[in-house]
Amino acid sequence: MTERGRAWAMGLAMLLLMPLVALLLSVASPRLGETVTWASAFGLVGAVLMALIVALVSRVRGLTRLLGVEISNRVHRRLGVAAAGFTFAHVIAAVAHSPRGLALLDPLAVGWPLKTGIAATVLMLLGAVVLPLKSVRRYGQIARVHAVLGVLVLLLTGAHVWLFGSLAKNPLIGVPAAGLGVVMLVILLRRWIVRPALGRGAYLLSAVRPESGNTSTVVLAPAGPALDPPPEPGQFVWVRVTRVPVAEEHPFTIAASTRSGVLELTVRDQGPFSGGLLDLEPGRTVWLDGPHGAFVPAEASGGLVLIAGGVGVTPIMSILRAHAAAADPRSHTLLLAEREGEALFAAEILALSRRLDLSVLRTGGRRLDAGMLRAVMPAGSPPPSHQYFVCGPPPLVGAAIHGLGSLGVPAGAITTERFG
Secondary structure (H helix, E strand, C coil): CCHHHHHHHHHHHHHHHHHHHHHHHHHHCCCCHHHCCHHHHHHHHHHHHHHHHHHHHCCCHHHHHHHHHHHHHHHHHHHHHHHHHHHHHHHHHHHHHCCCHHHHHCCCCCCHHHHHHHHHHHHHHHHHHHHHHCCCCCHHHHHHHHHHHHHHHHHHHHHHHHHHCHHHHCHHHHHHHHHHHHHHHHHHHHHHHHHHHHCCCEEEEEEEEEEECCEEEEEEEECCCCCCCCCCCCCEEEEECCCCCCCCEEEEEEEEECCCCCEEEEEECCCHHHHHHHCCCCCCEEEEEEEECCCCCCCCCCCEEEEEEHHHHHHHHHHHHHHHHCCCCCEEEEEEECCCCCCCCHHHHHHHHHHCEEEEEECCCCCCCHHHHHHHCCCCCCCCCCEEEEEECHHHHHHHHHHHHHCCCCHHHEEEEECC
16 A cells, blocks of 8 residues: 555545444434434535545546556445445435435425535436446447546535535534534545646657557657656556547557657557557647556565456566666566467567566467466465466456465455456
8 A cells, every 4th residue: 555545535524424323323413313313414424425426537646556447346346335335325315314205306496505415316316217228339438428427426416415404403413524524525526627638648659669469559648747646557648639538538548658758559459449549640739638547466476376358468577677677686477368370569568588487378269268277376385475466358258367365365365457
């Protein structure tokens, strides 16, 4: 865990817990207990969960470096279900408690405090329906819609709470809840307005270098300040081809980076966005957001077992290049699950094997199996200091996790990154 990540995690945890602790104290207080109802309690918990969801997906670099893509996505989905559950419990309790009954849900017959709450609930339902309909071809479009809906839901929820004025009746809850709202507003402004307005992340496309078949490496040079902090081996950036922050964007792993800020992204033409990126002319400006991700080896560790499928070799190459440049003495074992006839970075991997303690096994078009995993494992029982990195499509990552687990590798030693 980085110091920056630890600070963000602790600060965010305190901000999120304070309203909930205040809620429990208010329930136990003879004087403040009357200000808390089942409806308000459910609503407050739901709002706090929504705030956490937005914080997780707002690309706060300390958090993305700490959690990585895999954990963030899993937590996001589970928190989304929990937030929806508490929100609907809030609605049911409010309807049951009010003498107006279901008329409370008629947006034409209620005031703005309830209108904002109804709108937030409707948009939450819409987001829950839209997200499962996403496909690879529509990924960018659906992701943008989902992001906009999430921001609107949080803002409307904040307006709903504020307009009701219930926070003023209970300052024990109101003060920390207002503080959380201010912090979330700052995070949203920074993510959607401040960063784009400052023009940070502008890069010029210098060259597109063919690698193999439909896979090429895009070379980017900073048009202004380079990414700060500099990328670590194995991290990724979000790429968009227009400056507008809500434009379509996709994540690409950084295959290599230099001290001057030049980046290399290895891209496979798998759709309109990646194909369009490879077709751009040199000199074209693109915009990057990053670096992000926790697919980064710890410095004080034993050897590394690296498993990659297809272009999942890109973050692995970043790690190997950085370790070769630093003359890293650790053992490196690389298992490449490739299509038959595909040998990405073959010449460079051979050169790296002369500079590192690196052994390489290629599947040659065969499916990943237990025998291949056993061949790249250290002799004897898995050393507790070894790290295992797996990057590729979901079926390969799932098979690797299962196979490594059957060979005695603890789940905590395996870092994964899925794509596709």
